[in-house]
Amino acid sequence: MATAEAAAPSLSVSGLQAxxxxxxxxxxxxxxxxxxxxxxxxxxxGAGKTTTLKAIMGIVGKRRGSVAFAGRETIAxxxxxxxxxxxxxxxxxRAIFSSLSVRENLLLPPRVAPTGGLTLERIFxxxxxxxERLASGGGxxxxxxxxxxxxxxxxxxxxxxxxxxEPTEGLAPVIIRQIGRTIAxxxxxxxxxxxVEQNFRFAATVSDRYYVMEHGRIELGFANxxxxxxxxxxxxxxxxx
Amino acid sequence: xxxxxxxxxxQLFGQLLIGLINGSFYALLSLGLAVIFxxxxxxxxxxxxxxxxxxxxxxxxxxxxxxxYWWALIGAPLIVGAFGALIERTLLVRLRGLDPLYSLLxxxxxxxxxxxxxxxxxxxxGMPYAIPPQLAGAHNLGFMFLPNYRAxxxxxSAFVCFATWFVIEKTRIGAYLRAATExxxxxxxxxxxxxxxxxxxxxxxxxxxxxxxxxxxxxNQVRPGMGVDIIAVVFAVVVIGGMGSILGSIITxxxxxxxxxxxxxxxxxxxxxxxxxxxxxxxxIKPAGLFGKVA
Numbered sequence: 001m002a003t004a005e006a007a008a009p010s011l012s013v014s015g016l017q018a019x020x021x022x023x024x025x026x027x028x029x030x031x032x033x034x035x036x037x038x039x040x041x042x043x044x045x046g047a048g049k050t051t052t053l054k055a056i057m058g059i060v061g062k063r064r065g066s067v068a069f070a071g072r073e074t075i076a077x078x079x080x081x082x083x084x085x086x087x088x089x090x091x092x093x094r095a096i097f098s099s100l101s102v103r104e105n106l107l108l109p110p111r112v113a114p115t116g117g118l119t120l121e122r123i124f125x126x127x128x129x130x131x132e133r134l135a136s137g138g139g140x141x142x143x144x145x146x147x148x149x150x151x152x153x154x155x156x157x158x159x160x161x162x163x164x165x166e167p168t169e170g171l172a173p174v175i176i177r178q179i180g181r182t183i184a185x186x187x188x189x190x191x192x193x194x195x196v197e198q199n200f201r202f203a204a205t206v207s208d209r210y211y212v213m214e215h216g217r218i219e220l221g222f223a224n225x226x227x228x229x230x231x232x233x234x235x236x237x238x239x240x241x
Numbered sequence: 242x243x244x245x246x247x248x249x250x251x252q253l254f255g256q257l258l259i260g261l262i263n264g265s266f267y268a269l270l271s272l273g274l275a276v277i278f279x280x281x282x283x284x285x286x287x288x289x290x291x292x293x294x295x296x297x298x299x300x301x302x303x304x305x306x307x308x309x310y311w312w313a314l315i316g317a318p319l320i321v322g323a324f325g326a327l328i329e330r331t332l333l334v335r336l337r338g339l340d341p342l343y344s345l346l347x348x349x350x351x352x353x354x355x356x357x358x359x360x361x362x363x364x365x366x367g368m369p370y371a372i373p374p375q376l377a378g379a380h381n382l383g384f385m386f387l388p389n390y391r392a393x394x395x396x397x398s399a400f401v402c403f404a405t406w407f408v409i410e411k412t413r414i415g416a417y418l419r420a421a422t423e424x425x426x427x428x429x430x431x432x433x434x435x436x437x438x439x440x441x442x443x444x445x446x447x448x449x450x451x452x453x454x455x456x457x458x459x460x461n462q463v464r465p466g467m468g469v470d471i472i473a474v475v476f477a478v479v480v481i482g483g484m485g486s487i488l489g490s491i492i493t494x495x496x497x498x499x500x501x502x503x504x505x506x507x508x509x510x511x512x513x514x515x516x517x518x519x520x521x522x523x524x525x526i527k528p529a530g531l532f533g534k535v536a
Contacts, residue, residue: 059426083432095427097420104416109431157432 010035011056011161011194015065018048018055025051027216028065033161033194038187040195040203042239043213049196050092052213053163056194057089058082069161084112088154092165092196094146098139102130105138106153113158118189123152126182144175151182162186163194168202180205200239212238248506254385256502262391262460264498265398266292266453270475271482271490272402273449276409279422279485280442282341283333286349288475289468290356291447294321295454296463297359300370310373310459317455318448325447329440352468359465367462394456401452402491409487418442477520483533493531 011033018026026048033039041049055063058079067074074082088109097105111117124131127148133141141149147167154162164183168176176199183193183206197203203210204224212220212235219238222231270288277285298320299313308316328351336343376390409415421428421435429435454467461467474497482493497516505512523531 057430059430079426079430080432080434083430089430091427095424097423099419099423100416104419107413108416108420108428110433112432154431 010070012068013056016055016067017064018051018060019062021061025216026055029218031211031218031221033192035192036190037208038183038193038195038206039209040197040207041211041213042197042200044239047213048216049213050165053089053165053196056163057087086112086159087161088157088159089163090150090154090165090167094150096138096141096146096149098137100138102136102138102149103134105149109153109157111158115158116160117158118155120156123155127152144171147171161192165196166198168199176202214238250384253506256506257499258391260499260502261395263501264495265395266457266471267475267478267498268402268491268494269398269449269453271478271494272405273446274479275485275487275490277443277446280418281439283344284341286345287351288450289472290352291321291325292450292454293465293468295451296458296467299455299458300368300463313455318451321451322444322448326440326444329443356465356469363465365466367464370458370463372459390459398456406487406491474516477516481520481523481530483530486532489530489532
């Protein structure tokens with residue numbers, strides 16, 4: 001059930017190119033995410049999935065092309081301005097601040113919208129472990145707790161477009177299930193989520209649509225409903241090791 | 242005997258007081274340097290010159306605008322801090338991401354220019370700045386006379402240092418600063434205007450230097466060379482405490498002031514070098530400084 005009070009913006013990316021220093025990583029990425037969807041970027045290591053998220057957020061060295069939220073072009077905006085449009089990222093390295101306590105980490109991102117964020121009570125319902133660790137230092141958490149904190153941190157700000165970069169990487173199955181339930185819950189609440197995953201079996205439990213990336217481009221896009229043997233074979237070819 | 246002369250209590254407490262006074266200035270100045278270094282990775286060699294400017298602004302506020310010491314205590318840090326923010330916006334911002342050596346050289350050049358301009362305009366000799374009437378006089382503590390103004394400088398400096406530490410370590414604004422120090426890219430991606438925080442942080446560190454300058458004006462006179470005289474010791478304090486450590490710079494500042502004062506009592510010949518000797522020893526044993534984290 002989508003909440004009407006804070007509509008999630010749509011994302012439309014076209015011809016997106018990005019560089020880290022001299023290396024040209026994205027060579028013209030085109031895709032879109034509609035309001036309330038969970039869309040997953042799949043692809044091998046080095047295909048450009050993480051760079052795509054960072055380029056959308058505006059935290060790569062240089063980017064070109066078009067990134068529009070709800071029709072508003074953001075390619076020339078700095079990352080703090082993009083964030084203020086209701087876009088939030090949970091990066092692969094989690095980026096928990098070790099010089100801040102868990103509570104300070106959780107409360108760090110400023111509100112970007114007056115409504116649409118989860119209350120702290122709701123967040124602690126989703127991640128009960130965090131409530132017990134509030135006074136701990138950010139550097140003292142286990143990998144699973146860090147991941148929960150990294151997700152929890154972007155839920156209370158009112159951002160309705162969330163980008164999660166490999167949220168299950170290196171985590172125990174029980175925690176992966178907890179994160180899966182969380183994503184499903186956020187989807188029910190009308191958040192729009194752009195996911196990067198290596199773990200297709202996990203992605204298949206939460207996603208509406210997929211894009212497969214290779215060499216800095218989108219090579220294939222399909223919906224969960226279209227997962228027929230032909231598509232699966234294509235996927236195996238492109239993701240298989 | 243090692244000490245060639247008898248030491249009176251008067252002498253001991255007198256030097257202890259001078260030590261605490263100097264320690265107050267060391268603490269305020271090295272605190273500003275620590276705040277600036279932590280956030281900007283800039284070794285601010287202009288700090289002494291900005292401290293001197295603080296004293297001069299106090300002097301001008303009084304003699305040109307009739308604004309007394311208490312106004313200067315607010316006005317000088319604001320004016321000099323704004324000047325610092327301008328330096329950051331126009332000059333330091335261009336060196337961001339480069340080796341800290343570049344900003345060190347830039348601020349060193351700025352220090353020479355500022356000091357040279359003031360020397361050219363006002364000469365090398367000092368101009369007196371009167372102790373505010375509310376703080377004139379002294380109290381007899383029984384074992385010594387404590388001038389009111391000196392007690393005020395020590396107490397107020399300690400308060401400002403504590404307040405700065407509190408804000409940085411215990412408040413929301415401090416959490417923003419610590420986050421931006423640790424990972425500016427992600428902090429900005431959460432919607433915080435990190436470049437503005439950097440400018441304000443530099444302005445604040447510079448403001449602390451100017452505040453120290455105002456406090457020093459009635460004690461040391463207002464002279465263009467006052468910054469150069471103190472800055473070498475302050476950098477030694479910073480090295481001993483550990484570059485970038487907030488609490489370390491405060492504790493080390495006060496402690497080394499006292500150590501210097503006591504050295505004057507027990508072995509006056511070493512009083513000008515004791516801080517540097519301690520610095521050398523600390524560098525040999527703990528290169529990151531007493532409170533510094535090893536990178």
